[in-house]
Structures are given as C-alpha cells and as structure tokens.
Amino acid sequence: MKNLKIIFALTLLACFAVVSCKKNEKDLNENISPIGALTLPVNQAAIKLTPSNAAASQQFKWTSATPEDGGLILYEVAFDKEGGNFSAPVFKVVSDGGGVQPQVTISHKNLTRIAALCGINSSSTGKVNWTVIASKASNRKVGQEIRTIQLERPAGFAEVPTDLYLTGSASEGGDELSKAVKFKKLEEGVFELYTSLKAGTYFLTDKTAQTGRNFFTEGASIKEGTSSITVSGSAKPYYIKYDFNVASVIEFSEVQSVGLYMSAYGNEIGQLSYTSGGTWQSGIIPVVFYQFSWGRDERYKFALHTSSGIKYMGSSNENNVSPVGQPASYFYLNPVSADQWNNTYKFNPFADNKSIKATVSLSATDPYTHNIVVQ
Incomplete structure (x- = not known):
C-alpha cells in the first residue's frame, strides 16, 4: 500500500511538471527586419589590391537588422560576379565578432581570391557585387541593397603555393617526383633555393605528387602550366628566388x-x-x-x-x-x-x-x- 502511494505521488509530480512546461512554452520568433543600408565601402569603390602586403585590408560595414524578439542575428558578407543574384555566391565570410557585428575586415589576399573567383585575371581590373545575409535560427534574409566594388589585381596568383619544389632531369633529385628539391619558404608566397642544375629540363610544383599544381618561368614571370624549363651546359650551383604574390622571378643567379x-x-x-x-x-x-x-x-x-x-x-x-x-x-x-x-x-x-x-x-x-x- 505504501509503495502504491509513492508511485501515485510521483505520477502527480510528473503531470504537474508537464503542465508547467507547457505553460512556459512559447513559439520561437525567427522574424527579422530587413538589413539596413550598406555603408562601407561606397558603391563603385575602386580598390587596388596589394596581396603581398599582409597588413592590407578593406573594411565592409552596414546597418544592423532588428529581430522582433530582440534575439541574436548573425551576418555574412556575400560576393558574386557582376550581375549575379546571390543564389550561389562565389564567396562568403562571417562578420567580425563571430558573426554578430555589422562589419567585417577582409584582407587584400582574400579579396584577390574573390576577384579570381569572379573571373578577374591577374594584372586586370573587374567588378564584383557584394551584399549582406542576415540569419536568425533557420531564417535567412539576403540584403535588399547590393553594391559593386572595382578590384584591380596585380600580377600574381590568387592562391599562392604553400610549398614549392623543383623537379626534373636537370635537378639534383632527377625525374623522380618523390625526390623533388624543396624550396625554403621565406614568407607567404616567397621562396628561395640553393641547388645545382645540369643539362636537362625542370619544372616547379607545390606537391611531390601528381595532384600538385605545376609552374614554369618565362623570362621574369612565373606561370601556371605543364611547360618545362630547359638547362644546357655543365652542372652549376644556383641561387633561385621566386615571389608568387607578384608572379616574378626575383633572382636566378649562378x-x-x-x-x-x-x-x-x-x-x-x-x-x-x-x-x-x-x-x-x-x-x-x-x-x-x-x-x-x-x-x-x-x-x-x-x-x-x-x-x-x-x-x-x-x-x-x-x-x-x-x-x-x-x-x-x-x-x-x-x-x-x-x-x-x-x-x-x-x-x-x-x-x-x-x-x-x-x-x-x-x-x-x-x-x-x-x-x-x-x-
């Protein structure tokens, strides 16, 4: 009898808890007001990119959206090709403060990547559209205002190699890719190497595997592709320095x-x-x-x-x-x-x-x- 009383009491407590929870429940309000005006950079702003300068950056700002229940809104800045509708942005970046601030600072290095994704080649100028996407829970709202920036890319690669190797019959490692000679990385995109070269051919690659990106030089320029460089004469030691940020041979000296x-x-x-x-x-x-x-x-x-x-x-x-x-x-x-x-x-x-x-x-x-x- 005593056990039945305990079970009955526990059942009553559970029912009260359920009722109490139901009373405190309220619908999640995911509504947000439209994003305010885009404020920085101004529309049609011309930006000359200097990705080799680690400190170079551009700030993007806008007026905050307002949630109806005062909750948290997260922001992303989205980029698309000129004329794009942002149904599939080429690049998105979360705003400062983990997405809560109505601003973001983007390095020139990343803006160079964005320019490349929008079809702007090195040593060229083109236009890119940008806007802001606000989200609260599952509700995402693309900003009503779209602005355009004009990006001027210098000579160089949007994606510089992380590592660099020299390989081929003219190299010390020969044709075997696994024995490619590694460059010393001085800074992002800048490499140097002391090595010997003999009669034969060589090329540059960012991986000691067939999946690597290959590069070659043509005069003082670095280009991406499968061409090779030819060496003639007896074996000699060389000092080689490349800067992929500006796609240039800085030095090639015996x-x-x-x-x-x-x-x-x-x-x-x-x-x-x-x-x-x-x-x-x-x-x-x-x-x-x-x-x-x-x-x-x-x-x-x-x-x-x-x-x-x-x-x-x-x-x-x-x-x-x-x-x-x-x-x-x-x-x-x-x-x-x-x-x-x-x-x-x-x-x-x-x-x-x-x-x-x-x-x-x-x-x-x-x-x-x-x-x-x-x-």
Whole structure:
C-alpha cells in the first residue's frame, strides 16, 4: 500500500511538471527586419589590391537588422560576379565578432581570391557585387541593397603555393617526383633555393605528387602550366628566388664561388666547393689570427660570389663572442651587409696558427648554418 502511494505521488509530480512546461512554452520568433543600408565601402569603390602586403585590408560595414524578439542575428558578407543574384555566391565570410557585428575586415589576399573567383585575371581590373545575409535560427534574409566594388589585381596568383619544389632531369633529385628539391619558404608566397642544375629540363610544383599544381618561368614571370624549363651546359650551383604574390622571378643567379672572409685581412683566406643539397665544403685552410696592438683578431664570415653580385652570410649578432660553449644557433647563417667587422663569427681560439675545414649548409629543409673543424 505504501509503495502504491509513492508511485501515485510521483505520477502527480510528473503531470504537474508537464503542465508547467507547457505553460512556459512559447513559439520561437525567427522574424527579422530587413538589413539596413550598406555603408562601407561606397558603391563603385575602386580598390587596388596589394596581396603581398599582409597588413592590407578593406573594411565592409552596414546597418544592423532588428529581430522582433530582440534575439541574436548573425551576418555574412556575400560576393558574386557582376550581375549575379546571390543564389550561389562565389564567396562568403562571417562578420567580425563571430558573426554578430555589422562589419567585417577582409584582407587584400582574400579579396584577390574573390576577384579570381569572379573571373578577374591577374594584372586586370573587374567588378564584383557584394551584399549582406542576415540569419536568425533557420531564417535567412539576403540584403535588399547590393553594391559593386572595382578590384584591380596585380600580377600574381590568387592562391599562392604553400610549398614549392623543383623537379626534373636537370635537378639534383632527377625525374623522380618523390625526390623533388624543396624550396625554403621565406614568407607567404616567397621562396628561395640553393641547388645545382645540369643539362636537362625542370619544372616547379607545390606537391611531390601528381595532384600538385605545376609552374614554369618565362623570362621574369612565373606561370601556371605543364611547360618545362630547359638547362644546357655543365652542372652549376644556383641561387633561385621566386615571389608568387607578384608572379616574378626575383633572382636566378649562378653561385660562382663561396669564400671564407676574414675581417682583419679584409680578404678571403680560402674557398669552398659545392657538393650537393645546398652544401659547400672546403679543403684545408690555414688560419692565422691578425695581430693588433690590443690582441689577435679572429673574426670571419662568408662571401657568396654570384652572377648578380656578392652576398655576405654571417651572424645575426652585430658583435659576437667566442664560439666555445655556444649553442648550435651561434653558427646559423643570415644575410648580412658587406661591413668589414659587424655580424661576424669568431674562430675557436685553438684555430690560431692551425688549419681548419669549413662547411656551409644552405639546405632549404634546415636552418642555414656552417661548421668549422680545427685540424
């Protein structure tokens, strides 16, 4: 009997809970007012895109829509080709603040992508339409106002490669794609490589797989396609630098020699020969510290003689200490000026009046560095 009373009481409580829930229920109001005016950029605004500048951007603003129940509205800015009706926008981006603010800042890099999706080629100008889509729950409302912007694309790729490789019979890795030589990425869209090329052909790719995008150069321009570049003559080391942001060959120079430059003498005391994989090695080089009134000077750096001029590689520290007990980063190589004394390294004190062997490694897969071995 006692159990029946407990069951009855629990049943009554459940019924009260259901009734209470029903009393508190109300329909979800998904209605929103039309989006207000688009305010920025002005209609027909002309924007000259500079995607290589990471800070370059354009702000888009509009007047907020109003929900009937005061709830949260989310916004997207939509882009379409000139004359498009936004039934299938080519690009959409959520507004600032996770979609709640009536504005969004879009980088020139992304605007370049949008321009490409709307059929505007590099080194060309064209028009793009934009509007705002407001949504609350399942209700989505496209803005009644549509504006046009005029985008001017520079030479360059809307989608620059994330990685870059050199492959082909003229390369150190040969025709085998899995052995393609990787470039060092300096910044978004900018790559450099120290490698050797021999008679044959090569091309550029962003993947070591058949699905990669392929590129080739034509004069000072980079183009996308399956063409190859032909190399003739004997094998030689080269320095190569590309900027895909502007589709340009920044430098393509033969590395004619690499010298060990000793500051006090103002001259190179030995030469290194290219081996492979961006590496140069020396034979035996005698080292004699220079005698000044205050002591003996042991400072040095490296000079790369190229067909475009001399490049100096040295320390990131303007004034350096002895290498004894220093971490591996002490020996890292950085582009430095031609200054006779600054940004140099110091030989191990035991190298004075002895001989050394030097190795310079400019491999794209590791930090640029060097090694000195006292003989």
